Amino acid sequence: MGASEPDGGLRLEDVHSGYGKLEVVRGVSLSVRPGEIVTMIGPNGAGKSTLLRTIFGFLPPTRGSIWLRGTPIHHLRPPQVLRHGIAYVMQGHNVLPNLTVEDNLILGAYIRADPGVRADVSQLYEQFPSLYARRHQKARVLSGGERRMLELARVLLMHATMLLLDEPTLGLAPKVIDQVYDTIHRINADGVAVLLVEQNARTALRHAHRAYVLEQGRIRFEGRGQELLDNAEVKRVYLGG
Template sequence: MLQVQDISVHYGMIQAVHGVSFEVKQGEIVSLIGANGAGKTTILRTISGLVRPSSGHILFEGKNIEKEAPQKIVASGLSQVPEGRHVFSGLTVQENLEMGAFLRKDSGVKEDYEQIFKKFPILKERRSQDASTLSGGEQQMLAMGRALMSKPKLLLLDEPSMGLAPIFIKEIFSIIQEIQAQGTTVLLIEQNAKMALSIANRGYVLETGKIVLEGTGQELLSSEAVKKAYLGG
């Protein structure tokens, strides 16, 4: 579904990503793990069209997208939940969800609101509340619901557990598995390596802008190098 081919990314003179290649197959959860500054968020932003690669190619369902505008990438079926959630303050929960459906032209939007409220019952309770007044966990659910309202084929998640209480982290990861089970492919970037790899079909380990390890989620969980670097082993 997604092929990232030898992409490099620069911020001015600084190279943040060095010839990274990986793929995401339809129906998978794929996790990218790595320390802060490893290039994880830059890679997601490049896939989403928010950052342009210096070189390399990105193919989504066989079509090159590295030069496409972000809104065209969303319209093609690829949606991102950004790090830090970034809900629209001053808009209600319902209005935030409406923003997620902005590009849709089909007639199934109303039914999809109900699906989101079924998946995230707390959002239904708070549908008329200003999004900025939600807790961190509730904002994360809203950001995920907003992205799902665009009906993505591939959902990009950037650090969904960041800053959340353990009870919310467990719930968020359970919802990610539910999203996959309902047919959406997931590319997950996450510092909580144990949680990310435990639900991943496959994973890649990034260090200083390069992929240094890859394997199934279980293979990486069992790797002595991963245990030592990311799992406290």
């Protein structure tokens, strides 16, 4: 049981969810321990995004439970889930295009009560020089990769302990994908556990401590990233041979 794991990060127990009568997530149990990067791969329509929406509280599970550090969170709505320290970067639509880069950063930290946000933003710019260069420009002028960096930089300001990431490298060039993963590792090194959903399975498995394969709403495989990369069936079905 999740409650019996006092120190555990995120834990799902037999979670079911979907849309009306359509059950999409069909009994998923998984865990993300503090400090881990865990990836979830699986074909289109497997229910990966639905699972993240369920964890964040957009969809209530119809069965099962979700625990964060031993506290049940499956009955919470997204603002409360956020206050428990879970950040969620959806596919697209995360930045406000008509605000400047800097205002997007500051706004992302609105849940923080302390006055240190501006100082933290200045410090953050040292790690994200491309955002510093564009800090007074509207976010809509950013490239896809820069936008991703803005979304990820904002997570550091939120002081989250858990990050849910949906397809962070979709549509990006290989060099930019490397930068995005560098940033994910940096966030992780800052003490944030990561649950990452990816189409780009090979890359995701290389960067993850552990991984799950989701198929039709159920976990088909789980293991260390390298184990799944070496697994004959995973290779054949999910990695294109």
